[in-house]
Amino acid sequence: MESPPIGARLFLIGSDASHAMSASLWNPVLQELGSTWRYEAWDVPAGASMSGVRARLLEGDVVAANITMPHKQWAARAADTVSEPVRLSGAANLLINRGSELAGFNTDVAAVAALLGDRPQRHAVMLGAGGAARAALAALRGSVMRVTVADRDTRAATELAACAVGLGMAAEALPWAEAQSQARNASLIVNATPVGKGPDDGPVWGDGALAEDAAVYDFVYAGHVTASIAAAREQGLTCVDGWDHLQAQAAAMVPLLGLASEACLLLTQTLAQIRARH
Known part of the structure; x- marks a missing residue:
C-alpha cells in the first residue's frame, strides 16, 4: 500500500x-x-x-x-x-x-482459525448471529459436522444457519433456551454476544456443566474473567477468551x-x- x-x-x-x-x-x-x-x-x-x-x-x-x-x-x-x-x-x-x-x-476468521486450529468438532453451538459468529463459522469450515445457531434476533439466526449450510455444514436455528440446552452437550460453544460484559452475567449457556470434550470460545473481553470462561476453566476445558x-x-x-x-x-x-x- x-x-x-x-x-x-x-x-x-x-x-x-x-x-x-x-x-x-x-x-x-x-x-x-x-x-x-x-x-x-x-x-x-x-x-x-x-x-x-x-x-x-x-x-x-x-x-x-x-x-x-x-x-x-x-x-x-x-x-x-x-x-x-x-x-x-x-x-x-x-x-x-x-x-x-x-x-x-476479516482478521476475526484468521484469529479463530489460529486459536482453535483444525480440531474436528462434532457439534458447534453458536450463541449470537452477528459478524463475530459469521467469522467463527468461516474459520470452522471443513472441521465441524453440525452447527446450531441462536440469537435474540430470530431472523439473524436463520440467516446464519443458512450461511452455515452454504459452507457445507448441517445447521439449524433454534430458540435461545433450546440452543442453550444443546450447548451443554456440544463440543464447541461460541459466545458471540455481549453476555459476560457485565460482572454479574452468568455463563452464556446458562446453568450446568458442559461435555467433557467441550471447548469454549468467548469473544467478550472485560476487566473480569467472564462467567463462561470461569466455568470452562473450573471444568478443565479448553477455552479461548476475548483477550486472546x-x-x-x-x-x-x-x-x-x-x-x-x-x-x-x-x-x-x-x-x-x-x-x-x-
Whole structure:
C-alpha cells in the first residue's frame, strides 16, 4: 500500500467503539514503531446512515478502519474488493483505504482459525448471529459436522444457519433456551454476544456443566474473567477468551497494514500490560 500522509488515522467503528480497548492497544505500538499514525474510536450507532462513514474512509488521511458490532456485515457490502474470508462469512472487520476503493478483510476468521486450529468438532453451538459468529463459522469450515445457531434476533439466526449450510455444514436455528440446552452437550460453544460484559452475567449457556470434550470460545473481553470462561476453566476445558482473540486478530492485521513484523511482539506486550491493569 502507498505511504499515507503524516498524521494519518486508523479508526475503530462501532456502536460502542469509544469503550473498546483497541486504541489503548494500538497507539502505544504505533508510537514504539515510530509511526505518526493515530488510532481513534468512532461511535456509529446501530441504524445510522453509513454513506458518510464510507465517504470518510476514502479520504486521504485515513489508512484503515476496524469494524465492530453491529456494522461488520455493512463493511462487507461497503468494500469494493473482499478477501476470501469476507466472501465466505459475509462480514468484514477491517477496511483498508486503497485510494479510490476500500478493500475488505476479516482478521476475526484468521484469529479463530489460529486459536482453535483444525480440531474436528462434532457439534458447534453458536450463541449470537452477528459478524463475530459469521467469522467463527468461516474459520470452522471443513472441521465441524453440525452447527446450531441462536440469537435474540430470530431472523439473524436463520440467516446464519443458512450461511452455515452454504459452507457445507448441517445447521439449524433454534430458540435461545433450546440452543442453550444443546450447548451443554456440544463440543464447541461460541459466545458471540455481549453476555459476560457485565460482572454479574452468568455463563452464556446458562446453568450446568458442559461435555467433557467441550471447548469454549468467548469473544467478550472485560476487566473480569467472564462467567463462561470461569466455568470452562473450573471444568478443565479448553477455552479461548476475548483477550486472546483481540491479540490474534490484531496480529493478523500487521501484514495487511504493511507494518514491521516486530509489531506482533509489541501488540502482545502491550495487551499484557493492559490486561494486568484490569
